[in-house]
Amino acid sequence: MITTEQNEQLRSWFAERLPVDIYESLLSVTVDREEITVVGAVPAAESVAAFRERTREQRMEVAREAEELYRRKVSWAARSGEETTLFTHLAVPVMTRLRQPERQVLDTLVAGGVARSRADALAWCVRLVGRNTDTWLTDLRESLDRVQQVRAEGPDLTDSQKSES
Structure with a gap:
């Protein structure tokens, strides 16, 4: 789980490294265990397909650096x-x-025709839960941030292992 502070640092990292002409504006940087989504x-006058083609090399360069880091x-x-x-994007099984x-x-x-496949159905379920429990999920993420903070403030395990030796 990534903290809010780490997410902001990640967003700043991308904002600093993305060339000015890639996006009109950076809207979000989202991260989970496997993937960072930017x-x-x-620009209004440009199609997504044209944007994708025009920026491919620049995005790949930034992605290589981010993936290594x-x-x-x-x-x-x-x-x-x-x-x-x-x-x-990744599709994790x-x-x-x-x-x-x-x-x-x-x-x-x-x-029932709600989804074309099990994968689509699962994605539909996740979107539905996310939409209907947004406040609860936000509270849960904030509590996980607090857990990370408390862990970081705890004793250093290497110190206690040294004293036992």
Whole structure:
């Protein structure tokens, strides 16, 4: 879990390294265990496809540096108007960890036409939960930040191991 402070540092890192002409504005930098996702607004006159092609080399250069530094893959997205398009992102397998009752829920969503596949159904469920529990998830993330802070303020394990020797 990454703290709010670490997330802000990460955002600042990208803001400093992205060339001025890549995004009209940097909208968000989101991180989890596997991936950093950078989202920015494209100029109104430019399509996402044109933006993607025009900025590919620059984004790849920044991504290589970030991946080496942060040990996570970097994904990119662009927002044009109200639509956000993710165009280089990871798909982490989770289906193998679901039990049959959970898979049946996903299969029901597929059979009902809500989703095209189990993966789409799972993504739909995650979006639904995220939308309906935004406040609760925010509180949980803040409490995890506090846990990290308390851990950091605790005794250094190497000091106690030295005294036991």
